[in-house]
Amino acid sequence: MEKVLIVDASKVTALFIKRTLEHAGFECDTAHSLEQAAELISQNEYFVGLSSLIYEGHEAGDGIDLLTANGIPAIVVTASLDDNQLKDILKKNIVDYVLKRPEHSEYIVRIVKRVFNNRKTKVMVVEDSITVRHWISAILIRQGLTVLEAANGEEACKIFADNPDIKLVLTDYTMPGMDGRELTAKLRLSSHMDELSIIVLSSDENSRTAPLFLKTGANDFIHKSASVEEILCRVNSNLEMLELLEESRDRANKDFLTGMWNRRYFFEHAEPMFVEAEDNDKLLSIVMLDIDHFKNVNDTYGHDVGDLVLKEFSSKIVEYFGSRGLASRFGGEEFTVLLEGVDSAELESYVDDFREMIEAFSMYCRHEKLKFTVSIGVTSNVKLGLDGMINRADILLYEAKTSGRNKVVCDPL
Template structure:
């Protein structure tokens, strides 16, 4: 199995786009659309000389969009200019010429876009966004033929994916298990040992359809092969030989579908304001988590957290300030939580946490640390600092406990914390008894 190096974190990825075109009106329209809708910086050049100067002035280039009619270069010179520099390039042409399109696409050009066609700007925006997002996705190519595997891998690399290659089904399953960033698998049918259909079925037992897209590939003319692949977990099928454009369209369509499913899941499970899991997600996940932890004899703490005097914040500084406070506290809660902790915005100004593995004194110290972290937040509203505090009620599970009882007990402790003056952690046990 050959594994290419992982890409750098998304924050470090180059973002700048070079737009080379001699039509000022077109460059203005495209640059504004990309910057406003995608948030990516665009530099405009009207010639190869200007493009050269632009490339020399920055080193964070992500993509070039170029026309072929420039004052200082013919079509081949324009293509050579960008390919020689290893910059991913999309050609945008004002004239439809099928021979030219085919000739350009025989080079390592990502796509050929006709700029005056209906919907071309929307397609160009989608293409730029798709290429930008691809850099955070790994793709797995499985084929016992080294040449076929290398061809598919080269196409995926051209479109920005990090590529993992496997020569057989066992290596593919091992790669899938080792790399959680793999969102796409291109699987050949005719392989020794485990054939593609069986591999697709076994892949599906490891990764669900909302986490992995599987595309079956075969040169076999058997008309039933497509249905066999789809029934055994594949999302799509390509028959060899396929064109580069068909490959790109099928791959992109499947990745788009994964992202759409992810967006819908986020809408259902995440709080839109803070980005934390919502009440529904917390209840569903914590029911399963609680049962598992109790069966293993693990210590479990459940906490309810409420912002003190939140109505006063809204009444004094406005609801925008209240939203800022909610986001700041959500970030503090998420930053304080460990990977094994479950957190959520429970509703309004209330948050909930399920924290495993801490004894009583450790749990008390853990939530005191969170209370202090929030107490030191500096939230600026119209150049004025707004300080916030929270009250926290905590309880620990017993072997026969239910989630409902734990939440009620944590809520009762929260009420006691409020009644005792706020800005405090109130456990359901006596701290002195904990220390004894």
């Protein structure tokens, strides 16, 4: 696992930051000289580094240079910072700076989390001026973000269609062809405000421009005269809000133990899938799975091992069925998959291959080899409706259990 490197001549400060970040779940190394830091860098991978400005026998800012020269995003931690010092360190392509004050400890955690999450976050800059576009992109790349660029609204729409995982769009207002407002309106047709953040960056002085964009669906509006710091604060705040909303959705829709979709999410999304399949004559199947003798696992090894078995089993279900359907945990040791497009001729063998994979699988718990099997009920009788198919698959699952377990029982073709 990649770690955080904390470089500070003060052992007290370094320890305080280390404990703060470790409490937030990050693994940290500390160094109290640049020589010690260089040695650690040669032996470890760090996704971010925090460094003070001054070290004995070195020029101010050498700690930052050490980090950036090794490709490590740098955060400056300093007791004080005047305007001239700020200008100097901003020239060094730092991620951010934090003052050495107890009340700023939460911000240290926020910015480190931001750098960590940015590595898998994609954003787009839409600006017709190539100079301004490259300037904004450079600021965002410094934060570890993956940045895509577009010169106008039409180009932005094409890029977004090819990259639906874009989380934030930073767009100019006035552009040839499709302007920023039209782009905002078009993007909002497919992506809600809790899925995609749109920030408008404009030099327009009209007091009505900002509210017009916000009413069109923009999340934020920044004047082009804003400082780099303000732009970054707004970008970070918008990305953090998206993540909080995503976490909230996950808590509502995912099983807390396995991370699989829960029963509620399954029915919300299975119903429209079922309607679409009926309208387009698509093949649908319901697969009900239940771990055999799961109570014995809990009784023999304890519920903590039982939880590990559930996690391992659920990951196998998602890995095997996930690309072809909707997989969820219905409760306890029972799981349900809505399969799409699997021909009835191959259905039983396809599901039985999964059963065989589980039978061959083993895991180690407390130095003991643990194996388990699964019983499965399968139906493709769409005439029963969604609820009827689930009930029918459950009956077939019961037949698999009562006839010896570790088998697949399908409706006859």
